[in-house]
Amino acid sequence: MSVTTIPSPAPRKVNRIGLDAAAYRGSKTTLCAGCGHNAITERLIEAFYELGIEPYRVAKLSGIGCSSKTPAYFLGSASGFNAVHGRMPSIATGAVLANRTLITVGVSGDGDTASIGIGQFVHLMRRNLPVIYIIEDNGCYGLTKGQFSATADLGSKLKTGVINDLPPIDTCALAIELGATYVARSFSGDKKQLLPLIEGAVAHNGTAMLDVISPCVTFNDHDGSTKSYSYVKDHEAPLEDVSFVPFFEDITVDYEPGTAKEVALYDGSRLVLRKLPEGYDPTDKVQALRVLNEAQEKGEVVTGLLYANSQRPTFIDLLNLVDEPLCQLPESRVRPPRSVLDEVMEELR
Amino acid sequence: MGSASTVITEKESQPSRKRVVNDLSIQVATVNGSGSQSANLILLRAIFQMGIPVSGKNLFPSNIEGLPTWFTIRASRRGYIARCAQVDLLVAMNPETAAEDVRGLGPGAAVVYDQKLDLASLRKDLTFYPVPFDSIVAPICPDAKLRKRVRNMIYDGVVAWLLGIDLAELERAVRKQFKRKVKAADLNWKAVLAGYDYAQGNFEKTDPFHVERMNRTQGKILIDGNSAAALGCMFAGVTVVSWYPITPSSSLCESLIDYMKRYRIDRETGKATFGIVQAEDELAAIGMALGAGWGGARAMTSTSGPGLSLMAEFAGLGYYTEIPAVVFDIQRVGPSTGLPTRTAQGDILAAAFLSHGDTCHPLLFPASAEECYGMALEAFDLAEELQTPVFVMSDLDIGMNLWMADPFPYPEKPLERGKVLTAEDLNRLDSFGRYKDTDHDGIPYRTLPGTNHPSAGVVTRGSGHNEMAQYTERPEDYVRNMDRLIRKFETARSLVPRAVIEDEPEANFGIVACGSSHWAVMEARDQLREEYGLNASYCRVRAFPFDTGVRNFIQRCRRVYVVDQNRDGQLCSLLRLDAEPADTVKLRSVRHYKGLPIDARTLTNSIISLEAPA
Numbered sequence: 001m002s003v004t005t006i007p008s009p010a011p012r013k014v015n016r017i018g019l020d021a022a023a024y025r026g027s028k029t030t031l032c033a034g035c036g037h038n039a040i041t042e043r044l045i046e047a048f049y050e051l052g053i054e055p056y057r058v059a060k061l062s063g064i065g066c067s068s069k070t071p072a073y074f075l076g077s078a079s080g081f082n083a084v085h086g087r088m089p090s091i092a093t094g095a096v097l098a099n100r101t102l103i104t105v106g107v108s109g110d111g112d113t114a115s116i117g118i119g120q121f122v123h124l125m126r127r128n129l130p131v132i133y134i135i136e137d138n139g140c141y142g143l144t145k146g147q148f149s150a151t152a153d154l155g156s157k158l159k160t161g162v163i164n165d166l167p168p169i170d171t172c173a174l175a176i177e178l179g180a181t182y183v184a185r186s187f188s189g190d191k192k193q194l195l196p197l198i199e200g201a202v203a204h205n206g207t208a209m210l211d212v213i214s215p216c217v218t219f220n221d222h223d224g225s226t227k228s229y230s231y232v233k234d235h236e237a238p239l240e241d242v243s244f245v246p247f248f249e250d251i252t253v254d255y256e257p258g259t260a261k262e263v264a265l266y267d268g269s270r271l272v273l274r275k276l277p278e279g280y281d282p283t284d285k286v287q288a289l290r291v292l293n294e295a296q297e298k299g300e301v302v303t304g305l306l307y308a309n310s311q312r313p314t315f316i317d318l319l320n321l322v323d324e325p326l327c328q329l330p331e332s333r334v335r336p337p338r339s340v341l342d343e344v345m346e347e348l349r
Numbered sequence: 350m351g352s353a354s355t356v357i358t359e360k361e362s363q364p365s366r367k368r369v370v371n372d373l374s375i376q377v378a379t380v381n382g383s384g385s386q387s388a389n390l391i392l393l394r395a396i397f398q399m400g401i402p403v404s405g406k407n408l409f410p411s412n413i414e415g416l417p418t419w420f421t422i423r424a425s426r427r428g429y430i431a432r433c434a435q436v437d438l439l440v441a442m443n444p445e446t447a448a449e450d451v452r453g454l455g456p457g458a459a460v461v462y463d464q465k466l467d468l469a470s471l472r473k474d475l476t477f478y479p480v481p482f483d484s485i486v487a488p489i490c491p492d493a494k495l496r497k498r499v500r501n502m503i504y505d506g507v508v509a510w511l512l513g514i515d516l517a518e519l520e521r522a523v524r525k526q527f528k529r530k531v532k533a534a535d536l537n538w539k540a541v542l543a544g545y546d547y548a549q550g551n552f553e554k555t556d557p558f559h560v561e562r563m564n565r566t567q568g569k570i571l572i573d574g575n576s577a578a579a580l581g582c583m584f585a586g587v588t589v590v591s592w593y594p595i596t597p598s599s600s601l602c603e604s605l606i607d608y609m610k611r612y613r614i615d616r617e618t619g620k621a622t623f624g625i626v627q628a629e630d631e632l633a634a635i636g637m638a639l640g641a642g643w644g645g646a647r648a649m650t651s652t653s654g655p656g657l658s659l660m661a662e663f664a665g666l667g668y669y670t671e672i673p674a675v676v677f678d679i680q681r682v683g684p685s686t687g688l689p690t691r692t693a694q695g696d697i698l699a700a701a702f703l704s705h706g707d708t709c710h711p712l713l714f715p716a717s718a719e720e721c722y723g724m725a726l727e728a729f730d731l732a733e734e735l736q737t738p739v740f741v742m743s744d745l746d747i748g749m750n751l752w753m754a755d756p757f758p759y760p761e762k763p764l765e766r767g768k769v770l771t772a773e774d775l776n777r778l779d780s781f782g783r784y785k786d787t788d789h790d791g792i793p794y795r796t797l798p799g800t801n802h803p804s805a806g807v808v809t810r811g812s813g814h815n816e817m818a819q820y821t822e823r824p825e826d827y828v829r830n831m832d833r834l835i836r837k838f839e840t841a842r843s844l845v846p847r848a849v850i851e852d853e854p855e856a857n858f859g860i861v862a863c864g865s866s867h868w869a870v871m872e873a874r875d876q877l878r879e880e881y882g883l884n885a886s887y888c889r890v891r892a893f894p895f896d897t898g899v900r901n902f903i904q905r906c907r908r909v910y911v912v913d914q915n916r917d918g919q920l921c922s923l924l925r926l927d928a929e930p931a932d933t934v935k936l937r938s939v940r941h942y943k944g945l946p947i948d949a950r951t952l953t954n955s956i957i958s959l960e961a962p963a
């Protein structure tokens with residue numbers, strides 16, 4: 001009988017609430033290798049892991065498309081709803097009204113949002129419903145094999161040679177215009193920027209809209225496309241370096257005074273923005289829209305936190321909902337007593 | 350005005366007639382937007398307060414102001430409250446339609462009219478009562494802006510004198526109508542009295558129509574079906590409501606908003622135990638209801654035909670992913686915009702199979718205000734028990750007209766929330782499969798988002814899924830799931846409200862009807878028996894899928910007339926799909942689709958013509 005020494009296992013890496021990263025994963029992706037959407041899924045996993053949020057508190061919602069399949073690939077033990085094409089916003093609205101304590105993440109595509117779903121999208125933004133709304137934006141319809149979507153840039157070219165001759169809808173400009181209170185644009189390949197932006201979105205109370213350029217390697221990642229890896233790398237104009245400081249950490253971030261700005265978030269977390277261009281202030285709506293316009297004219301993709309506003313009441317505030325989730329109210333609180341029916345009947349006599 | 354007092358009666362053409370008591374129909378013809386609604390409701394209420402069964406039907410155009418409107422009040426000692434096609438007393442206030450209205454009357458009818466219109470020369474077989482409305486209203490109401498409305502109250506007074514409506518009841522009705530607005534009530538009451546005095550001083554009554562006090566309305570209430578449904582929703586504990594305005598459904602959510610603001614605000618916190626959203630369209634309205642149903646709330650939406658069409662894709666999602674929601678369809682005349690302010694039962698087939706693929710939904714058919722209330726309560730229970738969207742198929746006639754009803758009973762049953770597993774339940778179970786038929790009734794178990802248990806999380810999806818809710822395209826998985834869904838629909842048969850069946854011992858044939866057709870059927874059965882000696886058994890269907898009683902009823906009958914308020918005989922088609930093959934030949938479709946509520950005489954005539962073809 002030989003004696004072997006068992007090496008003591010490497011300490012399991014866990015987060016603040018004692019869960020390891022595997023608890024934040026979902027089923028295996030079925031998307032194409034290299035698809036930008038997979039990278040966004042990874043960032044979502046990291047963000048929830050780092051923030052130490054119990055997966056069961058999250059609701060994952062989506063429409064239809066390659067992008068909309070991704071809720072199955074993160075937070076496997078959270079509930080999700082893969083609904084119909086372009087209508088995730090209404091599902092989200094109902095779900096949040098039913099249970100205001102859920103952390104609701106909606107994942108959509110650019111076709112799902114800007115083409116078929118634009119009607120519900122604009123109304124969601126307008127209501128400032130507390131949800132995180134992520135557009136995985138590849139400028140085309142991946143799942144139906146590469147047709148143009150409404151975010152495709154003017155003049156961009158499909159693999160088949162078809163050229164887009166209509167101007168794009170800028171979902172960030174729309175969201176800002178309509179009342180979303182946390183609006184950012186990023187790039188699926190930019191780990192460093194995307195992660196804090198997602199974490200900031202989770203900490204925000206109100207509609208957080210992230211338009212994440214996410215190349216479709218199968219149908220729209222070639223020279224003629226403005227949503228390709230190479231195009232974005234060459235034309236990206238970051239607004240700032242973003243770092244996220246969660247509410248439970250109080251470290252000082254290394255930045256040069258005078259060049260950085262802090263955005264305080266709802267749960268006490270902060271986003272620290274280290275400026276690149278002079279004087280960018282994400283609370284200035286007019287400037288945000290101007291910056292987007294200018295970038296558009298120059299053919300640039302401006303990324304970063306474009307706009308943030310923590311003052312505007314959310315839809316839940318406007319509806320004056322009780323603090324408890326509506327779905328958990330007991331019968332005694334949702335069925336008025338007999339005396340009420342008697343009173344109404346008396347009036348009708 | 351001397352000429353105002355002329356009474357034109359055509360006695361020659363009207364031999365002395367017997368008094369007609371508590372059996373008449375009054376039609377008020379006005380212009381939309383002229384404020385006649387109050388005057389009409391007061392008249393109706395006064396008759397109701399005299400203990401006489403009464404019904405009111407508003408026939409209005411899709412317009413805010415300027416197009417013709419007719420309001421019919423029927424008083425019936427026998428309790429008939431269906432529309433009656435015959436008009437006994439016409440109040441002709443609309444210059445545009447007056448001549449046509451008069452020409453359409455049957456001989457012997459009476460006409461109260463604005464003297465300016467000079468209608469008396471049109472017919473010799475009617476009784477005419479000309480009223481100088483303008484000169485009566487001017488001294489009572491110096492404010493010219495108010496005059497247009499107050500003027501209508503004068504016909505209430507005239508009609509009261511003609512029919513013998515109790516003045517004390519009329520005043521009570523006026524004061525009820527204007528509630529706390531005492532000044533308005535005083536002014537309007539003055540106008541009623543002026544009309545009454547004018548009639549008393551200037552007319553000799555020569556028509557035979559009278560009302561007399563009786564006691565058939567004691568304890569009853571007057572309510573429209575949409576308000577009744579709204580009350581049902583509130584007492585069902587609805588928490589999320591999303592809607593998009595459309596006639597004739599809007600008033601359901603609007604009265605729900607009123608009730609909820611009064612009775613569903615938390616005492617201590619002043620906060621709402623509900624969220625009501627006016628959605629951007631009906632796609633969003635049903636999407637929100639399904640999102641909320643998925644989240645575990647009692648959720649609903651309300652719409653009419655065009656909105657129902659928009660909800661099709663989501664209805665299929667709700668069916669296939671098995672999410673509760675309640676959808677009210679207050680039916681109006683289609684297709685397309687159709688006659689948006691007229692009534693029909695034209696959405697039965699569309700709703701039963703709303704969406705693509707193999708989809709079917711439970712439908713409930715309320716026939717009365719009581720059932721709008723009761724079925725609203727039931728619909729929420731059923732939706733959660735069955736985990737599927739449930740459609741309540743009301744219509745404009747029930748929804749927007751005032752109905753006599755017995756006071757609604759307080760719900761005795763606790764809320765039935767269906768098969769929902771909590772974290773503790775999951776701890777006890779070895780495994781959980783969202784779409785597994787554990788109880789062999791086709792109804793699976795569900796978990797709600799936010800349940801703190803590692804196996805609670807499910808990705809609900811409209812794409813193919815297996816028992817564990819995982820994506821699948823395997824044929825066996827698809828078939829198993831679809832077969833379970835139809836098993837669930839079979840279970841629904843025993844859970845939905847049963848048909849109400851009245852067998853006649855010596856029945857010549859049977860009648861099947863649903864919803865608002867009921868009132869005409871009731872009356873038509875009497876006509877068939879009294880005038881033709883024909884006995885009709887009756888099966889009033891109250892839900893789809895049909896309970897077994899419906900099938901058995903058809904089996905027992907020699908012939909069955911199926912009454913539909915649509916062109917295509919939609920209820921009849923649905924019955925044909927469900928009946929025993931040998932029985933389908935017994936079904937004969939009787940259809941009424943003019944946009945007006947079906948009336949007994951039309952129904953009787955249709956059945957007679959099919960019974961004994963000329």
Ligand SMILES: Cc1ncc(C[n+]2csc(CCOP(=O)(O)OP(=O)(O)O)c2C)c(N)n1
Nearest residue numbers: 065066067085109110111112140141142143
């Ligand atoms: C009502 C409806 N119309 C069309 C489709 C077909 N369809 C599925 S996904 C899709 C486009 C998806 O594009 P996008 O939202 O950009 O997502 P991606 O696949 O690019 O991630 C379309 C048109 C559908 N599912 N439903």
Ligand code: SF4
Nearest residue numbers: 032035066142216217
């Ligand atoms: S088709 Fe395009 S969008 Fe879809 S998975 Fe493949 S790369 Fe991604």
